[in-house]
Amino acid sequence: MKIGVFVCHCGTNISHTVDVEEVAKAAAKLPNVHFATTYKYMCSSPGQALIADSIKEKGLDRIVVSACSPSLHEKTFRKCLEEAGINPYLVEMANIREHCSWVHSDRAQATKKAIELVKLSVAKVSRSKPLSKSFIPIEKRVLVIGGGISGIQAALDVSFAKFPVVMVEKEPSIGGKMAKFDKTFPTLDCAACILTPKMVGVAQNKYVTMHTFSEVVEVSGHVGDFTVKIKKKARSVDLKKCTGCGACYAKCPVKVTSEFDEGLGKRKAIYVPFPQAVPNVPVIDRNACLWFTKKTCGLCKKVCAIGAIDYDQEDEIIEEKFGAIIVATGFKQFDHSVYGEYGYGKFKDVVTGMHFERMANSSGPTGGKIVRPSDGKEALDVVFIQCVGSRDEQKGVPYCSRVCCMYTAKHATLLREHNKNAQAYVFYIDVRAAGKNYEEFVKKAQDEYGAVYLRGRVSRVFEKGGKLIVRGADTLSGSQIEIKADLVVLANGLIAQDDATTIAQMLHIQYDKNRLFTEAHPKLAPVETITSGIFLTGACQSPKDIPDTVATASAASVKALGLMVHDKLEKDPLVARTNNDLCSGCKACYLACPYSAIEMVEIEDRKLKRKRMVSRVIEGVCAGCGNCTAVCRMGAIDVEGFTNRQIMRQIEAL
Amino acid sequence: MIEEIRQKAKELLAASKVDMVIGYRRSGDGVSTVPAFIDSAQDVDSLVWDQNCVYNLANYLREFPGKKIGVVAKGCDARAIVVLLQENQLERENLFIIGVECGVTDISEKCAACPRTVSAICDILIKEKGRKSGAPGNEKDAYAAVEALEARRAEERLGLWREEFSRCIRCYACRQVCPMCYCPKCVADQTMPAWFSKATSLEGNFAWNVTRAFHLAGRCVDCGECERACPVGIPLRDLNKKLEKEAKELYKYEAGSSVEAKPLFASYDKDDPKDFIK
Numbered sequence: 001m002k003i004g005v006f007v008c009h010c011g012t013n014i015s016h017t018v019d020v021e022e023v024a025k026a027a028a029k030l031p032n033v034h035f036a037t038t039y040k041y042m043c044s045s046p047g048q049a050l051i052a053d054s055i056k057e058k059g060l061d062r063i064v065v066s067a068c069s070p071s072l073h074e075k076t077f078r079k080c081l082e083e084a085g086i087n088p089y090l091v092e093m094a095n096i097r098e099h100c101s102w103v104h105s106d107r108a109q110a111t112k113k114a115i116e117l118v119k120l121s122v123a124k125v126s127r128s129k130p131l132s133k134s135f136i137p138i139e140k141r142v143l144v145i146g147g148g149i150s151g152i153q154a155a156l157d158v159s160f161a162k163f164p165v166v167m168v169e170k171e172p173s174i175g176g177k178m179a180k181f182d183k184t185f186p187t188l189d190c191a192a193c194i195l196t197p198k199m200v201g202v203a204q205n206k207y208v209t210m211h212t213f214s215e216v217v218e219v220s221g222h223v224g225d226f227t228v229k230i231k232k233k234a235r236s237v238d239l240k241k242c243t244g245c246g247a248c249y250a251k252c253p254v255k256v257t258s259e260f261d262e263g264l265g266k267r268k269a270i271y272v273p274f275p276q277a278v279p280n281v282p283v284i285d286r287n288a289c290l291w292f293t294k295k296t297c298g299l300c301k302k303v304c305a306i307g308a309i310d311y312d313q314e315d316e317i318i319e320e321k322f323g324a325i326i327v328a329t330g331f332k333q334f335d336h337s338v339y340g341e342y343g344y345g346k347f348k349d350v351v352t353g354m355h356f357e358r359m360a361n362s363s364g365p366t367g368g369k370i371v372r373p374s375d376g377k378e379a380l381d382v383v384f385i386q387c388v389g390s391r392d393e394q395k396g397v398p399y400c401s402r403v404c405c406m407y408t409a410k411h412a413t414l415l416r417e418h419n420k421n422a423q424a425y426v427f428y429i430d431v432r433a434a435g436k437n438y439e440e441f442v443k444k445a446q447d448e449y450g451a452v453y454l455r456g457r458v459s460r461v462f463e464k465g466g467k468l469i470v471r472g473a474d475t476l477s478g479s480q481i482e483i484k485a486d487l488v489v490l491a492n493g494l495i496a497q498d499d500a501t502t503i504a505q506m507l508h509i510q511y512d513k514n515r516l517f518t519e520a521h522p523k524l525a526p527v528e529t530i531t532s533g534i535f536l537t538g539a540c541q542s543p544k545d546i547p548d549t550v551a552t553a554s555a556a557s558v559k560a561l562g563l564m565v566h567d568k569l570e571k572d573p574l575v576a577r578t579n580n581d582l583c584s585g586c587k588a589c590y591l592a593c594p595y596s597a598i599e600m601v602e603i604e605d606r607k608l609k610r611k612r613m614v615s616r617v618i619e620g621v622c623a624g625c626g627n628c629t630a631v632c633r634m635g636a637i638d639v640e641g642f643t644n645r646q647i648m649r650q651i652e653a654l
Numbered sequence: 655m656i657e658e659i660r661q662k663a664k665e666l667l668a669a670s671k672v673d674m675v676i677g678y679r680r681s682g683d684g685v686s687t688v689p690a691f692i693d694s695a696q697d698v699d700s701l702v703w704d705q706n707c708v709y710n711l712a713n714y715l716r717e718f719p720g721k722k723i724g725v726v727a728k729g730c731d732a733r734a735i736v737v738l739l740q741e742n743q744l745e746r747e748n749l750f751i752i753g754v755e756c757g758v759t760d761i762s763e764k765c766a767a768c769p770r771t772v773s774a775i776c777d778i779l780i781k782e783k784g785r786k787s788g789a790p791g792n793e794k795d796a797y798a799a800v801e802a803l804e805a806r807r808a809e810e811r812l813g814l815w816r817e818e819f820s821r822c823i824r825c826y827a828c829r830q831v832c833p834m835c836y837c838p839k840c841v842a843d844q845t846m847p848a849w850f851s852k853a854t855s856l857e858g859n860f861a862w863n864v865t866r867a868f869h870l871a872g873r874c875v876d877c878g879e880c881e882r883a884c885p886v887g888i889p890l891r892d893l894n895k896k897l898e899k900e901a902k903e904l905y906k907y908e909a910g911s912s913v914e915a916k917p918l919f920a921s922y923d924k925d926d927p928k929d930f931i932k
Contacts, residue, residue: 513924582839586741591920600742610719613742631920633869634837635844648847 002034003122004060006051008042008067010097017101019111023066026115030122034060043073051077052084061086062128064121066094066114087130089573089641094121116654123653127646131573136620138224138569139323141166142560145216145503146328148176150538150549152198154326157557159207163564166320167202168230169212173277174199176330180260180274182360184546185410186441192276192363199278213283217317219325219506222597222621223533224569226322234313236284237270241308244272244280248300248309256288258365261358264373265365270300270309275363284309324533324560327517328553329503331494331539334389334396342385342490343461348374349468350461350488352388353407360414370418372486379422379487382415383470384408385458386428390493397514401493401543405432408491409442412451424451425483427458427472435545454481461488494543507534508596517541527556531595532621535559574641575622576629578615582636585613589628589637597621598628655754656703658780659726662752666724667695672750675724676714678707689714701726703754710734710877712833715744724750732773733875733910734833739775740917741873743836753779768796768876774910800895815860821886822859824852828866828880828890834873841865863888871897872918875910904930 005027009015020038028036035058039047042065054060063086065077070093078088096114104110142158144151147169155165167174178184179199181191202208211230218229237248254269267273269288272280290297291311301309333354336344344350349372351359362368370379386404389396405428412424424445431453433439445451456473463469467484474481496515497503504511509529510518517540520528527535535556538549563569576589580603590598601616615637617628628637635644663675679690679700687706691714692698703726711725712734727735732753738744753776756765773779803811826842829835841849842862850865851858867890874894881891901907904927907918 582837582844584741584743584836584838586743586917588741588917588920591916592922594922612719633841634839635841635847635849636838645847648849 001032001062001126002058002060003030003032003062003064003125004051004054004058005030005033005036005064005066005118005122006042006047006054007036007038007096007118008047008065009038009040010067010101011041014067014097014101014114017104017107017110018096018114019107020114022111023096023114023118027064027066027118027122030119032062032126033122034058042067043076048076048080051080055081055084055086061090062125063091064094064118064125065091066096066118066121068097069093069095069099087132089131090125090128092121092125092128094118119653120650123649124646127643127649129640129643131640133573134571134619135568136222136224136571138563138566139226139321140164140564141320141322142564143168143216143226143228143320143322143325144328145325146176146330146538146540147171147174147202147210147212148328148330148538148549149178149195149198149546150330150553151176151326151328152195152202153550153553154328154537154557154560155202155208156198156205157554158326158560158564159205161561161564162207163561165205165208166230166322167208167210168214168216169210170215171273172213172235172281172283173273173279174202174210174212175274175276175278177354178546179276180262180354180357180361182357182364183410183414185406186435186437188410188413196276196278199276203278210279211318212279216503216506219508221321222618223531224323224563224620226325226533228320228322228325230318230320232316232318234286234315235281236286236289236310236313237282238308238310238313239279239281241306242281243306243308244282245305246272246282247303247305249282251299251303253297253299254288254290256285261365262352262355264355264358281308284311324535324563325507326535326537326553326556326560327503327507327509327529327540328537328556329497329500329540331543332497334401334493334495336388336490336492338395339388339490341460342388342458342488343463343468344490347461347463347468347488348372349379349486350490352490352492353404353411354492356411356414356489360411360418368418370415370422370487377486378419379415380419381423381483381485382425382487382489383458383468383483383485384411384424384426384489384491385470386426386491388490388492389495391429397493397495399514399543400432402432403543403545404491404493405430406435406438406441406545408489409433409445409451411489412445413441413449416449416451424449425470425485426451426453427456427470428453429455429457435547494539497540500540507531509534509536510594527552527559530623532623533563569620571619572624574624574639575619576617576624576626576637576639578617578637580614580636582634583614584634584636585615586633587615588631588633589615592627592631594625594627595621595623597623655780655782656701659703659752659754660698660701662778662780663692663698663701663724664695666750667692667698671722672724673721674718675701675726675752676711677701677726677752678703678709678711708879708882710831710833710879712738712877713831713879715749715833716836720748722748722750724752726752726754727773727776728754728756729768729773730875730877732775734877736775736910736913737834737873737875737917738836739913740915746913749777751776751778753777755779755781775913797895797899799889799892800899803892803896816856818888819859819863820856822854822863822888823886824854824859824862825885827883827885831879831883832870833877833879834870834875835866841869863890863893867893867897870894872901872905872907873909874898 007020007024024036024038077091082088094117141164144155144167155167158165214232217231221227248270249268252268252270255266257263258265258267260273270282270284272282286292358364359366390401415422433442454474456475458472460471470483500515508531519526537552537556597618626639666672674693677690678687681688712731753773850861
């Protein structure tokens with residue numbers, strides 16, 4: 001074994017505090033060290049050439065670079081070794097900059113510490129093994145979970161690069177929450193007008209397969225090779241045969257409240273959720289349909305000329321393979337029933353922002369009139385209450401939902417547009433309008449559409465003489481005020497979907513205390529998850545408005561496409577490995593692994609002459625974090641590049 | 655009680671519900687007991703049950719993979735079985751657990767403070783006649799020795815343990831009697847790397863005993879076998895009890911209480927206390 005030690009001055013970054021010549025001299029005396037020298041900048045081309053030449057001339061077979069953090073230049077020096085003809089994993093870095101010269105001032109002490117650090121690296125590299133990179137094949141298909149605007153954009157972006165996409169949406173139509181909106185801020189385009197072309201784009205795209213009224217029920221495997229089970233719920237209507245003529249739901253005698261219209265309107269037992277639904281194929285609500293509840297009626301089947309109605313359809317589970325998964329499961333509106341003081345549930349005329357959207361929509365339940373649900377009369381004085389659930393650690397969620405200030409400004413604008421005599425009052429805590437043209441939009445709602453903004457919380461809403469009395473504080477004038485309102489609109493925040501944790505556990509991705517999915521890095525990896533090959537977009541990660549949602553969808557698509565363009569994925573060999581002889585199969589590593597990179601397999605134990613279970617690392621998934629090796633009592637699982645033998649040798653060297 | 659145990663064992667063997675019953679039989683000295691491995695219904699009369707039934711029979715279960723075993727299990731044996739099931743070392747369907755309620759028999763000193771005399775897991779529970787079911791021991795005393803140690807200064811404690819460990823002869827009896835020490839190759843026997851010295855130096859002894867205690871944290875069911883088996887009388891239970899107390903206080907975790915519970919050190923919960931990380 002011939003170890004070479006290369007001590008870097010780093011300009012004066014290191015040599016200012018550490019006597020690098022002294023370090024090199026001490027290093028030369030260490031066991032197995034054949035050569036030690038210093039250079040001004042080891043990472044520079046001549047510095048690397050010095051290492052490469054020394055390897056060739058002096059026959060060095062292991063290298064210690066005593067310089068900066070390995071996170072900076074380990075890759076540089078690995079490449080240098082590779083080019084010089086020795087295994088790139090036979091280099092260790094002794095960090096005498098961040099861990100030494102930058103944090104100490106006493107030159108003698110710092111030099112002493114630098115020598116110790118070099119000693120450790122020499123000890124470690126002497127136990128290093130040549131390692132080789134592995135490759136994982138990539139299934140060139142992408143799964144998009146969720147068919148809202150975020151999933152739609154992701155599917156379109158991936159399909160544009162001509163890779164197959166499968167979209168799974170739990171509702172009978174794609175479109176998500178955006179399909180319910182009337183207009184969009186800050187430009188007031190009609191939501192449907194900008195969304196439906198994209199929905200149709202998905203439906204007509206030959207690279208996209210849609211599974212609506214379907215759910216992902218099981219995910220296994222790893223980046224490049226996910227196996228996913230999708231449950232296609234029984235729609236009771238044949239997707240291939242149906243032409244969307246609408247005869248069935250025209251004749252259906254059963255009326256129930258419409259989820260799409262937030263309970264303000266009615267739908268039939270066989271229905272399409274909204275006129276622009278994609279696919280434009282009805283679904284039978286088996287809980288309401290007379291055929292399924294009482295075995296009577298059967299009208300829809302009689303009127304369907306092409307025989308598309310299929311009462312016998314059953315849930316079907318299909319299994320497909322994917323190389324990457326984009327999670328676009330969206331959000332849920334905060335349930336404000338905890339705010340008793342706002343009178344929701346008690347007073348019909350206290351509604352949510354989503355109700356307002358449906359009322360403002362010309363194809364909505366009120367035909368585009370802003371009315372009082374109690375008596376159907378047009379609402380003139382409307383009070384908007386901000387931060388319902390948001391920024392409230394006691395009753396709601398601690399975070400700001402980011403979109404409510406804007407959609408309330410939009411509602412205030414729309415109110416006046418629908419009725420010149422209407423007046424909007426907005427109770428707010430702060431107006432948060434950080435976005436392109438957002439502040440201007442709010443200003444316009446105030447200046448041009450006459451919305452009155454009152455800074456303060458509402459303490460109570462009660463009924464008096466057919467009106468709602470909203471009592472609140474105006475903290476700017478320091479007075480208590482009461483407003484007689486026809487309608488109160490609550491600006492509910494955005495929270496995680498009910499099944500968010502189930503989805504996260506199925507995908508092995510993390511979620512935070514608000515059950516929102518956690519990105520791999522809050523700044524530098526905002527659409528990645530810790531599970532490689534799984535990406536996040538939209539409000540399932542944090543509340544987002546449409547522009548941000550679309551941007552993250554495109555970002556996630558690029559990340560997925562980045563995988564798709566490769567035939568196989570190069571994988572660093574610094575992964576965990578099980579020693580079957582030592583493994584007792586106790587499953588501790590299997591449970592401790594945050595990446596689900598460990599599986600339990602049966603092996604034939606020749607010594608015991610029987611089969612037994614041991615753990616096995618799925619190399620493609622392992623991130624080399626070392627959790628497994630920390631929980632393994634027998635030291636049966638070891639991380640390459642940080643093996644127990646290497647670490648013990650370091651400890652002994654101290 | 656013993657009649658019921660014999661009856662059950664006979665029944666199980668006769669009906670071929672199990673291949674073997676593990677219980678206790680009298681040893682050659684006529685007083686103490688040894689584990690009995692009975693594979694025929696005719697031999698069940700050799701089974702005994704009294705205050706000499708000290709061994710943790712869970713220790714033998716791993717020796718018979720694939721076989722159906724009936725096992726006589728005291729409270730602590732049953733807890734050990736739970737941990738072994740949790741750790742994927744046994745198959746529940748291959749076990750018939752004959753739970754025996756103990757405590758009144760006063761098997762050893764630790765039994766006086768044992769709060770859990772009834773098997774945590776069993777297929778049949780055989781009770782002591784004329785005794786109120788599950789009358790617990792005095793739990794208050796369970797940590798008396800640990801608290802006495804905690805009250806002393808760190809240097810004092812170190813000195814104390816150095817003295818105790820200096821007597822260790824590295825016979826590994828503690829390991830051999832422990833149902834949790836089932837590693838295919840103990841860290842004490844490994845050479846690549848050699849985790850600590852194999853010689854009976856204080857340094858190696860210290861490392862061995864402390865490592866074993868750590869490896870039992872969240873797993874030790876306090877059967878007390880290690881301390882009983884130790885030929886030089888090292889108070890090993892004090893170490894284990896300390897870690898048991900920590901696990902209880904920090905994570906509300908009690909080893910051997912549930913098969914479904916995730917092993918303490920293999921699981922992470924975001925509500926886990928973090929204040930000890932400095």
